[in-house]
Amino acid sequence: MSTILVIGGGVTGLSAMYTLQKWKKESGIDVQLILAEAGAELGGKIRTVKDGGFLMETGADSIVTRKIKEMPIIKDLGLEEEIVYNHAGQSFLFTEGELKLIPKDSVFGIPASLESLAKSTLVSSEGKVEALKDFYTKNDRFTKSASVGEFLEYFLGKELVEKQISPVLSGVYSGDLYELTIESTLPYILDYKEKYGSIIQGFYENKAQFQSDGKQRFLSFRNGLNTLIEAYQQKFEDVEVRKNAKVSGIDQADHRYLVTFENGDSIAADQIIFSVPHTVAQGFFKDEDLREEFQQLKNSSMISIYMGFHVSDEVLPLDGTGFITQKGEAVFCDACTWTSRKWKHTSKEGNLLVRLFYKSSNPYFGALKDLSEQELLHVVQADLKKSLGLDIEPSVSVVTNWTDNMPNYLITHSTTVKNLETKLESNYPGILLAGASYYGVGIPDCIVNGENVASKVISQL
Numbered sequence: 001m002s003t004i005l006v007i008g009g010g011v012t013g014l015s016a017m018y019t020l021q022k023w024k025k026e027s028g029i030d031v032q033l034i035l036a037e038a039g040a041e042l043g044g045k046i047r048t049v050k051d052g053g054f055l056m057e058t059g060a061d062s063i064v065t066r067k068i069k070e071m072p073i074i075k076d077l078g079l080e081e082e083i084v085y086n087h088a089g090q091s092f093l094f095t096e097g098e099l100k101l102i103p104k105d106s107v108f109g110i111p112a113s114l115e116s117l118a119k120s121t122l123v124s125s126e127g128k129v130e131a132l133k134d135f136y137t138k139n140d141r142f143t144k145s146a147s148v149g150e151f152l153e154y155f156l157g158k159e160l161v162e163k164q165i166s167p168v169l170s171g172v173y174s175g176d177l178y179e180l181t182i183e184s185t186l187p188y189i190l191d192y193k194e195k196y197g198s199i200i201q202g203f204y205e206n207k208a209q210f211q212s213d214g215k216q217r218f219l220s221f222r223n224g225l226n227t228l229i230e231a232y233q234q235k236f237e238d239v240e241v242r243k244n245a246k247v248s249g250i251d252q253a254d255h256r257y258l259v260t261f262e263n264g265d266s267i268a269a270d271q272i273i274f275s276v277p278h279t280v281a282q283g284f285f286k287d288e289d290l291r292e293e294f295q296q297l298k299n300s301s302m303i304s305i306y307m308g309f310h311v312s313d314e315v316l317p318l319d320g321t322g323f324i325t326q327k328g329e330a331v332f333c334d335a336c337t338w339t340s341r342k343w344k345h346t347s348k349e350g351n352l353l354v355r356l357f358y359k360s361s362n363p364y365f366g367a368l369k370d371l372s373e374q375e376l377l378h379v380v381q382a383d384l385k386k387s388l389g390l391d392i393e394p395s396v397s398v399v400t401n402w403t404d405n406m407p408n409y410l411i412t413h414s415t416t417v418k419n420l421e422t423k424l425e426s427n428y429p430g431i432l433l434a435g436a437s438y439y440g441v442g443i444p445d446c447i448v449n450g451e452n453v454a455s456k457v458i459s460q461l
Contacts, residue, residue: 002031004457005259005267007247008275009037010044011443012435014232015073015450016273016457017239023458024238031461033239034267036259038246038276042233045402045436046443048224052396054308054353055224055346059400060443061337061355062086062218062225066209067444077231082223084345085216089321089338093122093167094331094387099323102168107210108186109168110152111160112203120164127159135198139190147411148185149177155199167324171335174300174359175408184409222345228443250284257430271430271457275450277405278437290423296416297437300408301360301401303368305380306339306353308396313340313352317388322354331383332368334359356380360406373399407436432456 004020006013017035024031041047045059065085074080092099102109105116117128134155142151148169153161166177173185182190192202203210210217221227233241246262250272260266274281282294309315321342324335333356340347340354347353358368368379377397384390417438424431432453439449 002270002461003268004031004033004271004273005257005269006033006035006273006275007259008044008273008435009035009039009042009241009243010275010435010446011046011228011232012446012450012453013037013044013273013275014042014229015447016275016434016454017450018232018235019451019454020457021236021239023454029461034242034269035236035239036242036245036247036261036267038244040244042241042243043226043229045405046225046229048226049398050224051398052308053347053349053351054306054340054396055343056306056308056339056353056355056398057220057225058304058306058398059402060225061339061343062220063443065216065219067442068219068447071444071447073447077228077235079221079227079231082221082227083219084222084343086218086220086342087321087344089341090319092318092320092323093164093326094323094329095122095163095326097330099318099387102164102324105207106164107203107207108172109165110156110189110203111200112207112210114200117160117200122164123160127157127163130157131160131200133157134200138197139193142182142190144183144187144190145181145411145414147178148180148182148189151182151189152177152199155193163326167326170361171324171357171359173409174302174406175361175410179408179410181409181411181413184413220343220345225443247284252428257428271432271460273432273434273453273457275434275453277407277435278433279404281433281437285428287423287427290420290427293416293419293423296412298408298410299404299437300406301365301369301403302406303358303365303376304355304400304402305358305376306355306396306398307377307380307384307394308347309352309390309392310395311352311392312350313338313347314350315352315390316341323387325387327363331386332362332364332379333357333383333387334362336383336387354384356383369401369403407441430460 006017020033047058049056091102093102100121103116103120105112111117189199193199196202248262249260251258257269278294278297282291322337335357337355340352434453
């Protein structure tokens with residue numbers, strides 16, 4: 001009997017194991033399925049915390065609706081009745097000491113119409129005129145492996161990218177736009193440019209799938225995203241789940257792999273799916289060439305801080321769902337989500353809940369990362385006072401530090417992943433990589449990746 005081991009109990013690993021279990025049931029093949037998670041709980045970066053009447057997601061806080069609406073997994077897991085959608089609202093940019101509206105008719109700060117460009121208060125008249133070259137400049141130099149920052153600046157101009165697009169897009173992808181590829185961020189913008197002759201026109205023709213007037217762009221579950229993790233666990237009828245099972249070593253033996261754990265246990269596996277961060281995976285291999293390839297992949301860091309207050313969220317100065325900070329401003333945070341406004345289920349009494357983000361791309365991050373939790377909370381309170389005029393004590397706070405744990409897809413990312421796949425196939429047949437370190441960071445991306453890597457294992461067997 002063959003044994004398939006999935007290492008890592010995040011959403012990718014759960015998706016892979018769910019797919020393998022379905023195949024086992026449908027095919028009737030006798031195979032042992034084992035899921036090993038180093039921590040005490042499954043879920044990876046998905047973790048829901050409930051405290052003081054608030055619901056807080058310390059990792060991912062939502063799922064992009066358009067990415068998952070065509071996927072059967074929500075129905076398969078019986079979660080249709082649990083879905084909640086974001087509340088539509090305006091987003092702002094904190095710049096020049098005040099909150100300015102990010103044009104509503106834009107996608108990641110990129111204008112989705114000429115009217116959106118014309119009405120922007122973030123860009124000068126000269127910057128708007130420069131952006132018009134998008135309509136008459138042809139693409140004869142960029143491919144999807146090119147820098148997304150260089151691509152956008154070439155066609156839309158430096159000012160629009162610097163003052164409106166970069167703060168939004170860099171916030172989403174946690175990196176410098178000039179080091180990120182088109183393929184790893186917005187692959188469709190190259191298609192738009194080639195099909196419509198203009199990035200702006202491309203978004204105009206396709207804006208319905210991105211915006212829908214802001215309604216139902218994102219979804220979660222009434223009891224938090226951990227509902228998804230629990231639903232997967234409940235479906236595991238023929239899977240051995242091992243928690244607190246941290247791998248200490250992997251050795252090849254007789255065309256199989258002997259996996260040992262820090263608690264002294266061991267498993268002989270025929271196929272292994274590594275659904276863990278690349279920084280963890282590389283430690284299991286003695287092959288220096290392979291380890292060097294892993295080191296080409298890069299991560300960034302982020303500190304996320306929730307604050308809940310026993311006051312109505314009507315104290316917020318504007319009708320919106322949060323702001324992003326322009327670099328060089330007097331506040332330290334990169335962004336602030338007005339969580340209780342954006343997600344009504346997170347504060348059933350309507351009290352104010354906000355979440356602030358501090359990223360390693362922030363010039364202040366080097367000093368912030370060494371602060372104590374109490375010192376960080378003082379920084380947050382100062383930021384809220386400067387940006388929103390709030391000077392009140394929180395009743396609840398949750399600090400989450402994702403140190404060197406946020407995948408950052410650089411220009412060389414896709415080449416590195418292909419090299420890893422090739423070397424593993426040659427030197428470690430039966431071992432496959434999965435997860436956000438390699439194949440996409442959103443929850444739907446991770447689910448699809450889990451399904452795909454499980455299908456590869458099935459085809460090998």
